[in-house]
Amino acid sequence: MKLEDFRGKQAESAASEQELHEALKREFQVIGQRLRRTDGIAMSTGAAVYTDDIALPGMLHAKILRSPHPHARILSIDVSTALALEGVHAVVTGSDMPHPYGIIPWARDEYPLCFDKVRHVGDGVAAVAAVDENTANEALELIEVEYEVLPYYLDPEKALADKETPIHDPKKPGQNGNVSKNVHLEFGYVDAMMMQADVVVEGEYYFEGTTHTAIEPHCAIGYFAPSGKLTVWSATQVPHYLHRELARVLDLDVATVRVIQPPVGGAFGGKSEPFDLEFCVAKLAMITGRPVKILYTREEVFYAHRGRHPMLMRYTTGASRDGIIKSVDAQTILDGGAYESFGLVTTYYSGQLITAPYKMESYRFDSTRVYTNKPCCGPKRGHGSVQPRFAIEVQLDKVADRLDLDPIELRRRNLLDSDSRTVNEFRVTSNGFEQCLDAVEEASDWAAKYRNLPYGRGVGVAGSCYISGTNYPIYPNAMPQSAVQLQVDRSGRVAVFAGASEIGQGSDSMLAYIVSEELGVPLDYVRILSADTDLTPVDLGAYSSRVTFMCGNACIDAAQKIKQQVQQAVAEEWLCRPKHVKLVGGWAFNALDTENKMPISEAFNQAEAKYGALGATGSYNTPKDIHGSYRGGTIGSSPAYSFTAHVAEVEVDPETGFVEVQKIWIAHDCGRALNPVLVEGQMEGSAYMGFAEAIMEEHIFKESGLHNAPSLLDYKIPTSLDTPEMQSLIIESVDPEGPYGAKEAGEGPLHPSIPAIANAIYDAVGVRIDRLPFSPPRVWRALEQRGEGERAGEIPPWKNERG
Amino acid sequence: MAVDRQQLEQRLIEAIQLTVNGDKREFGVPSHFTLLEALRYVLGLTGSKQGCDKGDCGACTVLLDGVPTLSCILPVQEALGHEVTTIEGLAEGDGPHPLQEAFDITGGAQCGFCTPGILMSAVALLSQSENPTRVDIAEALSGNLCRCTGYTKIYEAIELAAAAVREGDTAEDEDGS
Numbered sequence: 001m002k003l004e005d006f007r008g009k010q011a012e013s014a015a016s017e018q019e020l021h022e023a024l025k026r027e028f029q030v031i032g033q034r035l036r037r038t039d040g041i042a043m044s045t046g047a048a049v050y051t052d053d054i055a056l057p058g059m060l061h062a063k064i065l066r067s068p069h070p071h072a073r074i075l076s077i078d079v080s081t082a083l084a085l086e087g088v089h090a091v092v093t094g095s096d097m098p099h100p101y102g103i104i105p106w107a108r109d110e111y112p113l114c115f116d117k118v119r120h121v122g123d124g125v126a127a128v129a130a131v132d133e134n135t136a137n138e139a140l141e142l143i144e145v146e147y148e149v150l151p152y153y154l155d156p157e158k159a160l161a162d163k164e165t166p167i168h169d170p171k172k173p174g175q176n177g178n179v180s181k182n183v184h185l186e187f188g189y190v191d192a193m194m195m196q197a198d199v200v201v202e203g204e205y206y207f208e209g210t211t212h213t214a215i216e217p218h219c220a221i222g223y224f225a226p227s228g229k230l231t232v233w234s235a236t237q238v239p240h241y242l243h244r245e246l247a248r249v250l251d252l253d254v255a256t257v258r259v260i261q262p263p264v265g266g267a268f269g270g271k272s273e274p275f276d277l278e279f280c281v282a283k284l285a286m287i288t289g290r291p292v293k294i295l296y297t298r299e300e301v302f303y304a305h306r307g308r309h310p311m312l313m314r315y316t317t318g319a320s321r322d323g324i325i326k327s328v329d330a331q332t333i334l335d336g337g338a339y340e341s342f343g344l345v346t347t348y349y350s351g352q353l354i355t356a357p358y359k360m361e362s363y364r365f366d367s368t369r370v371y372t373n374k375p376c377c378g379p380k381r382g383h384g385s386v387q388p389r390f391a392i393e394v395q396l397d398k399v400a401d402r403l404d405l406d407p408i409e410l411r412r413r414n415l416l417d418s419d420s421r422t423v424n425e426f427r428v429t430s431n432g433f434e435q436c437l438d439a440v441e442e443a444s445d446w447a448a449k450y451r452n453l454p455y456g457r458g459v460g461v462a463g464s465c466y467i468s469g470t471n472y473p474i475y476p477n478a479m480p481q482s483a484v485q486l487q488v489d490r491s492g493r494v495a496v497f498a499g500a501s502e503i504g505q506g507s508d509s510m511l512a513y514i515v516s517e518e519l520g521v522p523l524d525y526v527r528i529l530s531a532d533t534d535l536t537p538v539d540l541g542a543y544s545s546r547v548t549f550m551c552g553n554a555c556i557d558a559a560q561k562i563k564q565q566v567q568q569a570v571a572e573e574w575l576c577r578p579k580h581v582k583l584v585g586g587w588a589f590n591a592l593d594t595e596n597k598m599p600i601s602e603a604f605n606q607a608e609a610k611y612g613a614l615g616a617t618g619s620y621n622t623p624k625d626i627h628g629s630y631r632g633g634t635i636g637s638s639p640a641y642s643f644t645a646h647v648a649e650v651e652v653d654p655e656t657g658f659v660e661v662q663k664i665w666i667a668h669d670c671g672r673a674l675n676p677v678l679v680e681g682q683m684e685g686s687a688y689m690g691f692a693e694a695i696m697e698e699h700i701f702k703e704s705g706l707h708n709a710p711s712l713l714d715y716k717i718p719t720s721l722d723t724p725e726m727q728s729l730i731i732e733s734v735d736p737e738g739p740y741g742a743k744e745a746g747e748g749p750l751h752p753s754i755p756a757i758a759n760a761i762y763d764a765v766g767v768r769i770d771r772l773p774f775s776p777p778r779v780w781r782a783l784e785q786r787g788e789g790e791r792a793g794e795i796p797p798w799k800n801e802r803g
Numbered sequence: 804m805a806v807d808r809q810q811l812e813q814r815l816i817e818a819i820q821l822t823v824n825g826d827k828r829e830f831g832v833p834s835h836f837t838l839l840e841a842l843r844y845v846l847g848l849t850g851s852k853q854g855c856d857k858g859d860c861g862a863c864t865v866l867l868d869g870v871p872t873l874s875c876i877l878p879v880q881e882a883l884g885h886e887v888t889t890i891e892g893l894a895e896g897d898g899p900h901p902l903q904e905a906f907d908i909t910g911g912a913q914c915g916f917c918t919p920g921i922l923m924s925a926v927a928l929l930s931q932s933e934n935p936t937r938v939d940i941a942e943a944l945s946g947n948l949c950r951c952t953g954y955t956k957i958y959e960a961i962e963l964a965a966a967a968v969r970e971g972d973t974a975e976d977e978d979g980s
Contacts, residue, residue, distance in 0.1 A: 046850020504914025
């Protein structure tokens, strides 16, 4: 078929005359539409190729020998028998990779394989590459490791009090080696304001650890070509950081390392730093010259962890009699597990991120992250701020209860304005929190239900805010946080090269929507090639809810450069102004005369004839120096904040303490929904995950340091039968700096689930459950305790229904 | 020791005949292989996923004579004589299956890793019930863990597909076919 015939075909499928007229009246053509994803059919037909679906010729399989002890010194390792086993090609131990790594450049405290000490059950000690997994497993049993078992710490308060056998060497002489980080910040005069408060509420909260539980286990493949080039395929959400760390730890020129991130089967923060398997497949590939794969077992995934920190939080909140928050004091101990990970950031986040959406006249936090001999905690969806959000939102419910105020009204009285500063000096621009409150209040029929439902049933409300990425990258540098390269083909196809990591959230699709919007090409003309460090410009990764905001802006930047060239070239042909050349629905057309049009591919050809090959790069960097000047003021500083409100409705069985969450109404200010289907998916998935932490999940350890339940049978996550009904209510505040006004939607909507459910339990049966999860024994005991008080006449029956 | 092991392995290789997605296939596998291992490692059908390898997550669900079955805990010999259908065999003719189409429309797949297993459970449900309720759907999917969606968009997809199938059937009836 000749090019002209293709054009005829393109014209047939392009927008009609009528549609072009309609298009002129709309602000956006693609943005805001309920669209399909670019990868949806590949996923639903089994065609999507995840890391473990890749099999390379001659590929070896490797397994990692893991410590059975929570804390021990490694005295010797003998791998000779393992190496002699037929089918074994290589064995590596800690001394083969002696450089430490860590996601935070000034806190590198992990080794690809331990060589001096093991610090938790499951710490990697040696790795074997063999012809198949069974042989590798057999070889693991032949490795002899001599350990000197050390005293170990599972309880962070004990690790703080006793520093006899520190898990790490003290950072400075005389310090406790079990302290990972301490942050103490005060804004305003907390003690003085607390004295002036009419109501002071104190509470102690405990947030149990939880883990990500992506359905895809971690997997990586390494291949070292004879040319000296290392390629690593990995189910990671941070290919750029992995790229850097692989080169540094393995002593390779970063230019000779390539990281490819295939589609990832869920991550939620659990794949946001390098892991032992990536270094091991790379090193074993370098030794053997063969491709090497490691697929974690589900048990290994539980031990790799990096999930939600358990936090013990002591909060004191002072308010005036009309419900104005005067003072908040937060004392937090974070159980960090064995290593640093993002711990420095987590420690700051545990205090920094609760200062919106409410004004606080004064605020102080003291957060201490403590090492324990358990798998390392890290970032899980809503990094570091889901736990304190639980505490502060229940505190506010208690304040409202003391003042006999509706808790939604209490929140309205403390609203932080748009274009304002938080008490810790974060710049807040767009803010749709009030609309979020309005939306959940109306949709849930709050006024009719709050304190009015019969005993056993109740509703609770909570709010939250979250960052849309961080203004400062993990390693200091002045370069853009995200970049996109576009390449236009003569057929009309546009290829997008982006470092952004598609982990299921839809980032590839988001880029396609933007290109389609800007260049007028149909969605299926856009090809996304993402997260391959040889081919794509840098994006820092899918974490901290940064991708839509940052990579989206970079993509707009690139697309608009091409758009201008196309408009200019076509305008010269039509003798009109470039701004009147519209690129919509497969056409370039004249806005003043819609019959004057050409297929978009012809417009691209005109531009190519005038300018040469059509392509552009675009980038985005965050605003700097908009944060407070105090030490740590950069951490939590974001170009935009999203806002969320939930109402949860529960039914509590007073006989068993079983809490059934019946429905969660989720209102989320995402700035602008680029595709509402995907935004709702993030809102529902977030609320589900918060619900799961509230009711079921416990990432806990036995006295021996063994994981209590390292399987998907025993670590309870909700099935379809457990999950409540959810209703998504999208609020669009249109952010001044977001792509088309968009902000994040992937993490913020998790936060209010847990306190909203806690507050609903109180409304239902009059008991406060300040410790997660809200399991039947815990709720039942609280009900028994309240019942005793009621029977003794100390407190009135709740809702006059019991006693 | 190595010699014993080699002899052991040779004894345990078995020739298998299996009907997968309508194709009769013959291959040799170590006899400890599960159906999932045979599908993924021998036949290259990687659409069925391994999420836990213990029968807990449902990502490996395939149909055995139309019945949802956890292929990661089914010894491959147990599949002999049965029709195995995997996600790769779901679409017929020139387009995706109505369920695949519906998942794409409603956003039923986010990371997509549980999706093949969920679709197989959903196919079995729709073969039993042309107009399932939300409760029916939740029960049918209760052995398939999804960590991304909160299930809502999956319910919407299955309802949409059920409606499309019903309308398709009605249209066929009206055609007299």
